Amino acid sequence: MKPLRPWAVVPVKPFEHAKQRLASFLSAPERAALARAMFTDVLDALAASPWLAGILVVTNDSIAAAQARRAGATVLPDSDGDLSAALERAARYLTAKGVHDMLIVPADVPLITPADIETIVCAHRRGPSVTLVAASDDGGTNTLVCSPPTVIPLSFGANSFRRHQQAAWGTDVEPKVLTLPRIGLDIDRPADLCALLAQPNLTRTHACLQAFGVPERLPQAAKHSPTADMADSLTTLPRG
Numbered sequence: 001m002k003p004l005r006p007w008a009v010v011p012v013k014p015f016e017h018a019k020q021r022l023a024s025f026l027s028a029p030e031r032a033a034l035a036r037a038m039f040t041d042v043l044d045a046l047a048a049s050p051w052l053a054g055i056l057v058v059t060n061d062s063i064a065a066a067q068a069r070r071a072g073a074t075v076l077p078d079s080d081g082d083l084s085a086a087l088e089r090a091a092r093y094l095t096a097k098g099v100h101d102m103l104i105v106p107a108d109v110p111l112i113t114p115a116d117i118e119t120i121v122c123a124h125r126r127g128p129s130v131t132l133v134a135a136s137d138d139g140g141t142n143t144l145v146c147s148p149p150t151v152i153p154l155s156f157g158a159n160s161f162r163r164h165q166q167a168a169w170g171t172d173v174e175p176k177v178l179t180l181p182r183i184g185l186d187i188d189r190p191a192d193l194c195a196l197l198a199q200p201n202l203t204r205t206h207a208c209l210q211a212f213g214v215p216e217r218l219p220q221a222a223k224h225s226p227t228a229d230m231a232d233s234l235t236t237l238p239r240g
Contacts, residue, residue, distance in 0.1 A: 004121055005053040006101035006145060008046045009090045010073075011083055012039055012059035013107075021188050030212055037208040038187060039064060041110035044204075047071050049114040051121040052103070056094065058086045083156045091149035100127060102149035109142055110205035111182035111196065120145060123178055127151060130168040131176040134161040136184035143183050194218060 016028065018035030026034065046055050057068035060078045068075050076093055078086045087104060094102055103120065105112065120143060124131040127147030135142045139159040146152060152167035168175040185195055187205070196206065197215055209215070 003051070004101050004124055004126065004147070005051060006103040006121065006124075006147075007054045007056055007094055007099050008052050008103045008105055008117075009056045009058060009087065009094070010039070010042060010046070010068075010105050010107050011078070011086055011090075012057055012061055012064040012068075013081070014059075014061040015039075015063060016061075019108075019188065022190065022193075025190050025193075025217075026212070026214075033212075034187070034205065034208055035107070036063065036067075037204040038110040039107040040067070041203045041205050042105060042107050042112055043068065043071050043073070045112045045114055045117065046105065047073075049117040051114075051118050053099070056090055058090050084154045087154045087156065088150075091146065091154065094149045099149060101145065101147045104141075104144040104146075104154075105183075106142060106186060108186045108188070109183050110187065110203045111185055111199065111201060113182060116180050116183055119180065120178060123176055125176065128171065128173050129176065130164070130173050131178065132161060132164055133178050133180050133183050135186055136181065138188075140186070142186055143178075143180070190218060 015032040015035045019031045022031055046052060055073035056076055057064065057073045058076045058078050059065055065075045076090055091102055120131060120133065124145045124147065128151050129147045130152060131145035132141060133143035139161050141156060141160040141164050144164060151173065152164065152171055155163045155167065165175050185192065187193065187196060193209060193214055197209060
């Protein structure tokens with residue numbers, strides 16, 4: 001039996017509006033550069049994987065779209081900016097093209113590797129089936145494989161992992177759940193920056209943070225910030 005070769009789908013918000021939860025710590029240009037670096041790391045990992053039949057980037061950011069096309073990806077315009085709606089549209093688009101398997105990967109998991117993609121694809125069963133990788137600490141869904149692409153309704157956002165599990169059970173599909181620490185780390189808060197910097201890696205994201213002096217700025221910011229997120233950033237242990 002031939003192994004599955006899904007299409008990967010990557011939703012990308014406009015870089016200039018990315019990572020608002022880091023707004024008290026990084027400037028708008030820094031957040032935009034960080035978002036682009038993370039997208040580049042994700043796109044590079046997907047493009048290097050022999051386990052994918054194609055890559056579909058859903059975005060209305062012209063820079064992300066041009067970058068995706070240079071990497072050989074297909075671009076689907078994101079008309080309204082709603083994540084779940086954009087991914088539902090991507091699922092219908094792939095279904096219309098005769099695609100049987102869809103792998104959703106967010107644009108902010110910069111530690112993902114081709115080996116992670118192989119693990120997911122090899123663990124995923126032939127449809128109807130669902131495979132999930134949870135975010136490490138916020139109840140989100142950091143990878144979702146659907147066979148067929150429309151097998152369950154998509155519901156991203158807070159606590160989406162549980163909702164996607166329940167959606168699978170509601171269609172009599174037992175979801176496969178994987179624990180992959182590199183994919184589990186998405187970058188939303190200063191604590192996540194600490195976790196990424198604590199792990200040796202050669203990503204563009206790591207280089208971007210180093211160039212901005214983030215390792216030096218995090219302790220200073222913690223001294224002057226009363227927020228729990230910033231305080232946690234100094235005590236969060238590296239994941240994985």
